[in-house]
Structures are given as C-alpha cells and as structure tokens.
Amino acid sequence: MLRVNQVWVKRGAAVALQDISLSLEPGRTLAVVGESGAGKSTLIAAILGLLRPSHGEITWAGAPVRACRPALVMQEPRSAFNPVLSLRRSVMEPIVASGGTIPADRLCHLCDGLELPPDILDRRPTEVSIGQAQRVGILRALVASAPLVLFDEPLSALDAVTQKHTARLISDLQCEEGFAALIVTHDLGYAAAHGDEIAVLKSGRIEEIATPEQFVLTPKPGYCEQLRDAALALGALEAAA
Amino acid sequence: MTLSVSGLSAVRSGRTILHPTSLVIAPGARIGLVGLSGSGKSTLGHALIDDLRAQGRSVAHVPQSPDEALDPLRSMAFHWQEAEHALGLTPGSADQRGLFAALNIEGGDLSKRPWSWSRGMQQRFVIAMALIGTPDLIVLDEPTSALDPVVAAATMDLLDRHLDGRETAMMLITHDLGLAARRVFQLMVMHDGQLVEQAPTDDILLRPQTRAAQALVAHRNWMALPC
Amino acid sequence: MIMGLLGFVLRAAVVLSGTAALTFALLWNAPGDPAQAIAMARFDALLTEDVIDQVRAEAGLDISFWPAFTSWLVPLLSLDFGNSAVTGRPVWPDLVTAMSYTFPLALASLAVGLAVSLPLAVLAAKRPGSLVDRCAVAVASLGVAIPAYWLGLLLILLFAVKLAWLPAMGARTAAHAILPALTLGLGVTASFTRIIRSGILEARGQPFLPAIRRRGVSDRAIGRDHVAPHAAIPVVTVFGLELAFLLEGLVLVEVIFGRPGLGTFLVQAILARDFPHVQAVVVLTALIFVTVNLLIDGIYRVIEPRIGERDA
Numbered sequence: 001m002l003r004v005n006q007v008w009v010k011r012g013a014a015v016a017l018q019d020i021s022l023s024l025e026p027g028r029t030l031a032v033v034g035e036s037g038a039g040k041s042t043l044i045a046a047i048l049g050l051l052r053p054s055h056g057e058i059t060w061a062g063a064p065v066r067a068c069r070p071a072l073v074m075q076e077p078r079s080a081f082n083p084v085l086s087l088r089r090s091v092m093e094p095i096v097a098s099g100g101t102i103p104a105d106r107l108c109h110l111c112d113g114l115e116l117p118p119d120i121l122d123r124r125p126t127e128v129s130i131g132q133a134q135r136v137g138i139l140r141a142l143v144a145s146a147p148l149v150l151f152d153e154p155l156s157a158l159d160a161v162t163q164k165h166t167a168r169l170i171s172d173l174q175c176e177e178g179f180a181a182l183i184v185t186h187d188l189g190y191a192a193a194h195g196d197e198i199a200v201l202k203s204g205r206i207e208e209i210a211t212p213e214q215f216v217l218t219p220k221p222g223y224c225e226q227l228r229d230a231a232l233a234l235g236a237l238e239a240a241a
Numbered sequence: 242m243t244l245s246v247s248g249l250s251a252v253r254s255g256r257t258i259l260h261p262t263s264l265v266i267a268p269g270a271r272i273g274l275v276g277l278s279g280s281g282k283s284t285l286g287h288a289l290i291d292d293l294r295a296q297g298r299s300v301a302h303v304p305q306s307p308d309e310a311l312d313p314l315r316s317m318a319f320h321w322q323e324a325e326h327a328l329g330l331t332p333g334s335a336d337q338r339g340l341f342a343a344l345n346i347e348g349g350d351l352s353k354r355p356w357s358w359s360r361g362m363q364q365r366f367v368i369a370m371a372l373i374g375t376p377d378l379i380v381l382d383e384p385t386s387a388l389d390p391v392v393a394a395a396t397m398d399l400l401d402r403h404l405d406g407r408e409t410a411m412m413l414i415t416h417d418l419g420l421a422a423r424r425v426f427q428l429m430v431m432h433d434g435q436l437v438e439q440a441p442t443d444d445i446l447l448r449p450q451t452r453a454a455q456a457l458v459a460h461r462n463w464m465a466l467p468c
Numbered sequence: 469m470i471m472g473l474l475g476f477v478l479r480a481a482v483v484l485s486g487t488a489a490l491t492f493a494l495l496w497n498a499p500g501d502p503a504q505a506i507a508m509a510r511f512d513a514l515l516t517e518d519v520i521d522q523v524r525a526e527a528g529l530d531i532s533f534w535p536a537f538t539s540w541l542v543p544l545l546s547l548d549f550g551n552s553a554v555t556g557r558p559v560w561p562d563l564v565t566a567m568s569y570t571f572p573l574a575l576a577s578l579a580v581g582l583a584v585s586l587p588l589a590v591l592a593a594k595r596p597g598s599l600v601d602r603c604a605v606a607v608a609s610l611g612v613a614i615p616a617y618w619l620g621l622l623l624i625l626l627f628a629v630k631l632a633w634l635p636a637m638g639a640r641t642a643a644h645a646i647l648p649a650l651t652l653g654l655g656v657t658a659s660f661t662r663i664i665r666s667g668i669l670e671a672r673g674q675p676f677l678p679a680i681r682r683r684g685v686s687d688r689a690i691g692r693d694h695v696a697p698h699a700a701i702p703v704v705t706v707f708g709l710e711l712a713f714l715l716e717g718l719v720l721v722e723v724i725f726g727r728p729g730l731g732t733f734l735v736q737a738i739l740a741r742d743f744p745h746v747q748a749v750v751v752l753t754a755l756i757f758v759t760v761n762l763l764i765d766g767i768y769r770v771i772e773p774r775i776g777e778r779d780a
Contacts, residue, residue, distance in 0.1 A: 035389040035391065035392075036360070036389055129278070156386075158278070159277045159278040159417075160416050160417045160419065160457065161277055161416075161456050161457065161460040162278070163460075164460045164463070186390060187390075187463075188390060189419070189462065189463030192463060193463035223391075226391050227390060227391060230391045230393065230394035230395075231390055231394075233394035233397070233423065234385065234390060234393055234394050234397070234419070234420050234423065235417065235418075235419030235420045235421075235422055235424075235461070235462065236419060236420075236462075236463065237462070238419070238461075
C-alpha cells in the first residue's frame with residue numbers, strides 16, 4: 001500500500017507541500033482535489049520520487065515507490081508523447097524496457113473500452129485528437145498492470161459523455177485487477193463518483209480527507225464547503241430533491 | 242430586437258462540418274448550445290458571430306481560456322482601449338467601473354500584463370470586455386473549463402446577475418449538459434454538424450427526443466446524491 | 469534587477485579577460501620571429517641581428533610569456549592599450565580614427581540590410597507558399613551562399629569599372645561608402661529576411677489572435693500591435709548573432725575596397741606582429757559584443773518582462 005507520512009516538499013524558498021499524510025490500499029481510489037497551485041501535481045511528483053521531500057517519507061509496501069513501477073497518466077495529453085514515435089511505440093516502451101510483453105487481446109480490449117479506433121496506435125500523437133491522445137495516455141498507464149496508477153487530470157480533454165465511459169472503464173478494470181488509483185482532478189463530480197475517499201488540498205496542506213458522502217452532505221466549513229457549493233452551481237454534482 | 246440567422250454552414254477540407262442551420266434568438270435569452278466533442282458547437286458559434294456581425298449586430302465572444310483572448314505582451318489597459326476602439330467608442334467612454342464592479346475585478350491593476358492577474362480574474366476581465374457597449378449577444382465557449390471550480394461558479398453567478406433584466410442574450414457553448422442545465426432556459430443540441438433538437442431546458446431534461454440528447458441527458462451528472 | 473546586472477558584469481569580465489588572454493597566447497606562440505616582423509614593418513628593409521634584438525627589447529619581447537602578459541594586462545584594466553610596436557605612437561588615437569571609418573559603415577550596412585529585408589520579409593509572410601514567398605526565400609538562401617569578397621568584386625566590376633557610377637577604392641567621400649555598405653548589407657539581408665519572415669509567421673499563429681480579430685480589431689491594428697511585438701523577439705535575438713557576421717564581413721570588405729578602418733587596422737597589425745594593435749582591436753570587438761548583448765537583454769525585458777522574472 002501507498003503510505004505518505006508527514007511529507008514536506010520545498011520548491012526553492014517556497015513550501016509546496018506541508019505535512020501531508022495519507023494512505024491508499026490496493027483496489028482503492030483516492031481523489032485529490034483543490035485549486036491550481038494547491039500542490040496537486042507536486043504531490044504526484046513527490047510520490048513518483050521526482051521531488052525529494054525535505055521531511056517525511058513516501059513508501060509502497062514499505063519500499064520506495066519506484067520499486068513497484070507505478071504508472072502515470074500525464075496532464076497534457078499531447079506533450080505526454082514523443083511526437084516522432086508512433087503511439088504504439090510510446091505505449092509499449094515501458095513494457096519492452098522491463099522485458100515484458102502484453103497479450104494482444106488485452107491491448108484490443110482496452111482500446112475498445114476506451115472507444116479508440118483499432119488503428120489509432122499506428123498513428124503519431126499529432127494525427128489524433130486531443131481527447132484521443134488523452135485516452136491513449138490512460139491506455140499506456142493501464143496496459144502495464146502496475147499496482148499503483150497515478151492519474152493527473154485524466155479526463156480534462158474529454159466531453160461529458162466520454163468522461164463517464166472512461167471513468168467507468170478505469171473503475172471496472174480496477175475491480176478486476178486491484179490496482180490502487182490516485183486521481184488528481186478539479187472535477188468534484190468525478191471525485192465524488194469514483195473516489196473511495198476525497199482529499200482536499202489547499203495551499204499545500206490537506207484541508208480534509210473524507211468519504212464522498214461526508215464531503216457532499218457535511219463538508220468541513222470554509223474551503224471544502226465552497227468547493228461543494230461550486231460543484232452544485234456548475235452542475236458537477238446534483239442534489240436530488 | 243430578435244436576432245435571426247439562416248442557412249449557416251461550414252465546410253472544412255471537403256467535409257461538411259456544419260449543415261445549413263437557422264436560429265432565432267430572443268432578446269435576453271439564455272441559450273445552451275450542447276453536444277459532444279466534434280459535434281460542431283464551436284463552428285456554429287463562430288458562424289453565428291460572423292453572420293450577425295455582417296448584419297450589423299453587436300456580438301461578443303469569450304473563448305475557453307484567457308490565453309486565447311489576451312496578448313501576453315500587452316497590458317490590460319491596452320486590451321480594454323483596443324476593444325473600445327474596435328466598437329467605435331471614444332477611449333474611456335465604456336462603463337469600466339460598473340463592469341469591473343459587476344464582475345468583481347475592481348482590484349486588478351490595469352497597467353499590468355495579463356499574466357500578473359490570476360486566471361480567474363483574467364477570464365472575468367475578458368467577460369467584462371465582451372460586455373462593453375452592451376452587445377445584443379454574448380457567446381461563451383466553455384468559459385469555465387480552464388478555471389478552478391470555486392472561481393468558475395462565482396464567475397458564472399456574477400455574469401448571470403449582470404445580465405439579469407438586460408436585453409443582452411447569452412449563448413453558452415459546452416459539452417457539459419450538467420453545467421448548461423444550471424445556467425440556461427433553452428437548449429440546442431448539436432450532433433454531427435446538425436442542430437438536432439431545441440427546446441426549453443426542462444423539456445429536454447425530462448423528455449429528450451433524439452439519441453444525441455438522450456446520451457447527454459443520461460450522462461449529465463456524475464451522480465445524484467441523496468439530500 | 470541588481471543581481472542580474474551584477475551577473476552580467478561578471479560574465480562580461482570573464483568573456484573579456486578570456487578573449488584578451490587567448491589572443492595574447494596565440495600571438496605569442498605564432499610561428500616566426502615577431503621582433504623581425506616588427507623591425508621589417510618599421511624600417512621596411514632587411515636588417516641585421518643587432519637591430520632586431522634592439523627592437524625585441526623595445527617591444528618588450530625579450531622576456532618570457534607570463535611577465536609579458538601581466539605587463540600588458542595591467543595597464544589594459546584602465547583601458548590603456550599602450551603604444552604601437554611599429555610606430556611607437558599610442559594605440560588609442562589610431563584606434564579611434566579607425567573606428568570613425570568603421571562604425572558609420574557598419575550602421576549603413578545594417579540600414580541597407582533592414583531596408584531590403586524588412587519589406588521583403590513582410591511581403592513573403594503575407595502569403596506563405598506563394599510565388600513571392602518562394603522567390604524571397606530563394607533570394608535569401610542565395611544571399612547566404614555568396615561570400616562577401618566575391619559579391620564585393622562583382623559590385624566593383626559592375627558599378628565602378630563598367631558603369632563608372634561609383635568610386636571603388638578608398639574612403640574620401642560618402643559615395644565611397646556606398647559599394648562597401650551594399651556588399652555587407654546584402655550579405656546580412658539574406659538571414660534577416662529569413663528570420664523576420666519566420667518570426668512573423670510564428671507570431672501569426674499566436675492563440676489569442678482569432679479572438680482579437682473577432683472582437684472587431686482591424687487586421688492592420690492586429691499586425692501593428694500584436695504580431696509585430698511577438699515577431700520582434702526572435703528577430704532581436706538573431707540581430708545580436710548577426711553582429712558577429714557583420715564584424716567578420718567588415719574586415720574583408722575594408723580590405724577589398726581599400727578603406728581604412730578596424731579591419732584594415734587589424735590586418736596590418738597582424739602582418740607586422742604589432743601586439744598592442746591586435747590586442748586593442750580584439751578587446752574592443754569583445755567589448756562591442758558584450759555591450760550589444762546587454763542591449764538586447766534590455767530590449768527583451770522591455771518587450772517581454774517575464775524573461776527577466778524567470779531569471780530571478
């Protein structure tokens with residue numbers, strides 16, 4: 001399991017993350033929400049070991065997170081791929097590098113579930129739409145069967161219907177394979193619908209960690225409440241009568 | 242005065258991306274133009290703006306992100322004056338103070354360039370600029386998707402409040418029916434470059450007629466929570 | 469800001485002292501006997517060993533490298549370039565005279581380059597891929613390929629020899645500067661055109677332009693207020709680099725057209741092994757480079773203040 005224990009991260013003189021503690025079991029989903037600049041992407045970088053905490057530690061099953069080969073869905077769909085390689089090369093690269101192979105039917109099955117045309121992997125990043133690029137990014141992260149998958153705004157370039165289908169596919173696969181998912185998103189509807197827990201991040205601190213029900217019905221007064229109200233006002237959450 | 246356009250269409254590299262479309266927009270209307278990616282929403286929005294302009298009507302446009310509306314090398318004051326000038330107004334004649342108060346950006350330093358304002362403030366500035374000269378129609382293309390939720394909700398509320406009781410009609414272009422349903426009274430559903438359905442918001446939510454509308458309605462929320 | 473300026477001064481000091489040291493070492497270790505070369509330049513005749521030894525002592529060449537280097541470097545710090553090894557006169561007045569010929573020529577060449585390349589680039593960028601555009605690109609590529617010494621000779625043949633419209637040699641009147649300025653100016657035109665053209669094309673792809681056009685702003689105003697400033701950023705960068713090309717071309721052009729100036733001054737100094745003269749030109753050139761880069765840095769900060777903020 002993922003354990004983030006009292007982690008502080010400094011970026012230059014500024015403190016990007018303060019005293020962050022959270023844990024995530026296999027098969028579970030943690031949604032991290034918060035405004036831009038709250039430290040969401042910094043948290044992902046710290047978990048991946050790209051930033052070294054100035055204090056505290058981050059482990060997966062007691063070992064450094066890198067040892068479990070976590071997968072990442074990057075925020076910018078197009079820049080997540082090498083523009084001169086075919087998408088297939090980009091998708092296969094991490095698996096080939098670790099000496100593994102992927103059964104062809106797994107790739108087909110995932111392409112199908114993500115509503116991607118079968119020939120899409122033979123194209124280059126610039127030859128697909130941004131929404132398709134984003135879903136190929138998800139494909140790349142899921143195909144390797146990593147025990148921990150980090151999603152950084154995975155649905156931002158998709159329309160409302162495709163968002164829901166894609167989120168469903170990720171959840172179904174998670175039920176089958178039992179990976180732990182950490183999802184950074186600014187869409188509270190997505191966080192509430194697919195997170196087992198929601199962590200609200202503000203100015204590098206965790207404001208609250210709550211279940212979706214707690215978050216929606218009885219949010220902590222202040223920022224969490226504002227967030228919930230905004231989600232209602234934007235139609236991301238619907239309060240049934 | 243009622244706005245009407247007819248026979249709007251668009252062809253790009255030999256493919257029809259917008260089939261001939263006609264629209265009527267009443268003064269003060271709140272319209273949501275909804276559809277999936279690639280359904281031709283933005284294309285219709287642009288064609289609508291160009292056509293109304295050609296008719297001599299004043300139409301303002303707010304793109305998705307402030308990066309698509311503001312030149313990073315130019316100050317906010319420059320953008321404002323440029324917009325006034327483009328409308329044929331003398332500099333300083335627009336009710337800047339009133340619009341800034343309406344959108345809650347009075348604190349912004351106009352001598353600064355866009356990037357020293359927060360994104361939410363930038364987007365509100367763009368909306369304020371769009372409202373110079375009280376246009377007949379303001380078209381907002383996914384105006385909240387680049388903003389944080391709290392800022393996005395506040396921005397939409399401020400805009401709603403400002404437009405309330407005014408003649409200016411609003412068209413909200415979005416893929417998100419959940420958002421549109423909260424903000425508009427009338428919906429237009431796009432599918433494959435065609436306007437397939439238009440009706441009052443509640444009618445579409447309760448009785449969507451076409452497959453496209455049904456899909457949007459079925460997927461409009463992540464979850465409905467008990468209250 | 470103050471830190472930036474301090475950093476700049478430090479970098480400039482490193483560049484200048486590095487250039488000075490390298491030049492001195494190169495000249496010192498060049499093959500041949502410098503004392504003999506100086507003596508030949510001074511007396512213009514074959515000389516006895518005694519005379520050469522005397523020259524060697526006078527020119528400070530009878531000591532080893534390090535003492536010679538320091539005895540040259542220390543006065544340099546107060547911008548004292550010393551005296552010519554050949555004529556014995558102070559370097560500074562001669563250098564100023566040379567500059568008074570070279571700088572106007574450099575400015576005239578830049579003006580010629582801009583006068584030709586700016587309209588050509590704007591015209592070419594108007595419709596990329598059109599015939600005008602392709603011709604402009606072709607002319608520009610040709611311009612890069614033609615060396616200054618060849619273009620200079622062609623111009624002399626045409627305008628001075630065949631048509632006899634313009635003087636070819638010397639620098640007595642302003643008309644004497646026309647052909648050299650054309651030679652150099654056309655040389656830089658090529659790269660100026662290419663960089664301005666691609667700068668404009670890139671600026672035209674900025675994401676906010678469609679919205680500004682939709683706001684009702686005229687194409688003219690968009691070009692002036694939005695495209696031009698964005699296009700200026702890469703153009704300013706390349707102007708700095710082009711200066712190197714210009715200085716290098718100046719040496720050739722002054723020699724071809726028999727003009728006095730820094731180039732001629734430098735060539736004569738090298739042939740005569742006139743150490744103080746050579747070093748003065750080299751240090752001056754480096755100083756010009758450093759100053760121009762400082763200027764360009766300043767211009768950047770005016771156009772795009774974020775460049776300054778990122779440094780901080």
